[in-house]
Amino acid sequence: MTRFLRENAALVAVAIAGIALLIGLPLVLDLYTLLQVTLYVIYAILALSLAFIWGYGGILCFGHSVFFGLGAYGYAVSVINMGDSTLPFLIAIALPAVLAAALGYFMFYARISDVYVGVITLTVTLIFYNVVNSTAGPQYHIGEALLGGFNGMPNVPSLNIPFQPDNTLEPAGMFVLCMALLLIVYFGLHILLRTRFGRVLVAVRENEQRVEFLGYDSRLHKLIAFSIGGAIAGLAGCLFTAWGNFVSPTAFSVVQSAQIIIWLMVGGAGTLLGPVIGAVAISWLTVQIGTQQTVNANVVLGGILLVFVLLVPKGVAPMVTERLVPWFVSLRRPAASPRNVAGESKA
Amino acid sequence: MLEVEDVYAGYGRIPVLSGIDFTVAEHEVVGVLGHNGMGKTTLLKTLIGQVPVTSGKIRFGDTDISNTSSFRRARAGLGYVPQGRAIFPNLTAYENLRMGFIEDGIHSEDAAVKDVLARFPRLDSIIDRLGGALSGGEQQILALARCLCGRPKLLLLDEPTEGIQPSIVEEILEILIGLHRHQGLAIIVVEQNLDFIRRLSDRVLLIEKGTITGEVSPEALGETQELGGYVAAG
Numbered sequence: 001m002t003r004f005l006r007e008n009a010a011l012v013a014v015a016i017a018g019i020a021l022l023i024g025l026p027l028v029l030d031l032y033t034l035l036q037v038t039l040y041v042i043y044a045i046l047a048l049s050l051a052f053i054w055g056y057g058g059i060l061c062f063g064h065s066v067f068f069g070l071g072a073y074g075y076a077v078s079v080i081n082m083g084d085s086t087l088p089f090l091i092a093i094a095l096p097a098v099l100a101a102a103l104g105y106f107m108f109y110a111r112i113s114d115v116y117v118g119v120i121t122l123t124v125t126l127i128f129y130n131v132v133n134s135t136a137g138p139q140y141h142i143g144e145a146l147l148g149g150f151n152g153m154p155n156v157p158s159l160n161i162p163f164q165p166d167n168t169l170e171p172a173g174m175f176v177l178c179m180a181l182l183l184i185v186y187f188g189l190h191i192l193l194r195t196r197f198g199r200v201l202v203a204v205r206e207n208e209q210r211v212e213f214l215g216y217d218s219r220l221h222k223l224i225a226f227s228i229g230g231a232i233a234g235l236a237g238c239l240f241t242a243w244g245n246f247v248s249p250t251a252f253s254v255v256q257s258a259q260i261i262i263w264l265m266v267g268g269a270g271t272l273l274g275p276v277i278g279a280v281a282i283s284w285l286t287v288q289i290g291t292q293q294t295v296n297a298n299v300v301l302g303g304i305l306l307v308f309v310l311l312v313p314k315g316v317a318p319m320v321t322e323r324l325v326p327w328f329v330s331l332r333r334p335a336a337s338p339r340n341v342a343g344e345s346k347a
Numbered sequence: 348m349l350e351v352e353d354v355y356a357g358y359g360r361i362p363v364l365s366g367i368d369f370t371v372a373e374h375e376v377v378g379v380l381g382h383n384g385m386g387k388t389t390l391l392k393t394l395i396g397q398v399p400v401t402s403g404k405i406r407f408g409d410t411d412i413s414n415t416s417s418f419r420r421a422r423a424g425l426g427y428v429p430q431g432r433a434i435f436p437n438l439t440a441y442e443n444l445r446m447g448f449i450e451d452g453i454h455s456e457d458a459a460v461k462d463v464l465a466r467f468p469r470l471d472s473i474i475d476r477l478g479g480a481l482s483g484g485e486q487q488i489l490a491l492a493r494c495l496c497g498r499p500k501l502l503l504l505d506e507p508t509e510g511i512q513p514s515i516v517e518e519i520l521e522i523l524i525g526l527h528r529h530q531g532l533a534i535i536v537v538e539q540n541l542d543f544i545r546r547l548s549d550r551v552l553l554i555e556k557g558t559i560t561g562e563v564s565p566e567a568l569g570e571t572q573e574l575g576g577y578v579a580a581g
Contacts, residue, residue, distance in 0.1 A: 085446055210433045215421035215449040
């Protein structure tokens, strides 16, 4: 037990902090702040989805918002038609996973290079964005759900307790659910990365050819990772729609995709905690900048990205673990005094 | 065990192998000798599936593997230790070894790694070090050990002594001779170190401009006059 705690000290600390926030924040925050924090948590789940496929699988998906948007619209359309959110919640996860699997199959099994994978995913996002954007007329509907084109879909029902459509989640309940799902995704990915599949996935990122020489199908590993990433992004999309009771084509936008990449670059793409920190910090900063009129938010975000690319290329989390922690430890270690050194040499 | 029949292969439109023909019997060690740029490495890359066969056939056991992907060839029993070792630098030596294990439903990963570690005592002291932090010789031993974790039937070795200190070359040689004699492991070794190839091989193929041009016995490798066209001077 002690050995487990020692080897997983950071994970245990994250678990304790996460559970403390899950229980504590609804008690101390006002409604507006709690709603904002819930949104940050949803973004953190979205960031984790790309962290898994890019940071660990080495698949740079420039159009990751396609899975987020599909989850968001999948939930909206199905919950409007069904009323109860239980099945729509699952559809919102399954739909992007299926799209990711189909897209990944053609990309990875055709041995398309990394750059083209980025271009293809970006193109797919743009197609979805333009198609959904041009569905404004009343003729564009799926069942009872009007797609609404660039106006988006308002009045999307909130999540309810499974199979109880009348028991919808209040803001505090929504926060607890989102936070619990963030912890499940975070620790779930940690566990997955410690399995044989996770080890091979990281090795594929390092060198795909080497992995194949050792008897592993790198294409299959990438496909599975891509589908898992798509499913998690879809989960975030579902929560986003349920949180705001609204979804618009901006969920598919290139700006949304770029934002996810920025969260990862700031937090550290090769970690799981970094993207969570990046998503929360950048989202909070965007909101804060938006409350004043002096500086344009995009200029500030662009500046931050430049600073990180040039000065902290690995992101915040790796910098803390690789540089600040060892430096702090060295500060706390007492330096040997001249007398002690003399004593030691005598001995 | 392995039949290579009139194989042509190359990079894009550039042909490198032109009608390669040879066989490797069970438990046999075949050396391949030739100057730089004659197609030795391409031959091994073609056998493992990294370079596509444009015509001809490669049969491994009873199966035609000419168009089979690399990972399937590895699972079928072809073990490849490439030039430059190809260690995962960010994984520890132990994790590198675990990566080499191929699941077959019979052997366990721990047992396979333990069994290989028993043959490579040098790895004990560096087992927790990152692959990238090891010396060239240690990396070569690790690459060989990692490959053996997959229990190959035929081992493909590309210049295993390149840039390695003599004491480790000797260690690698003894391990390979032991594996061949006691386990009957078949090996194809591409090498420019005459002493190494002479002591390890049952027979030696000479390769020139992508074609097997002759075969000599290991004993004949002492006659440098005959081999002048196949090995680097000095």
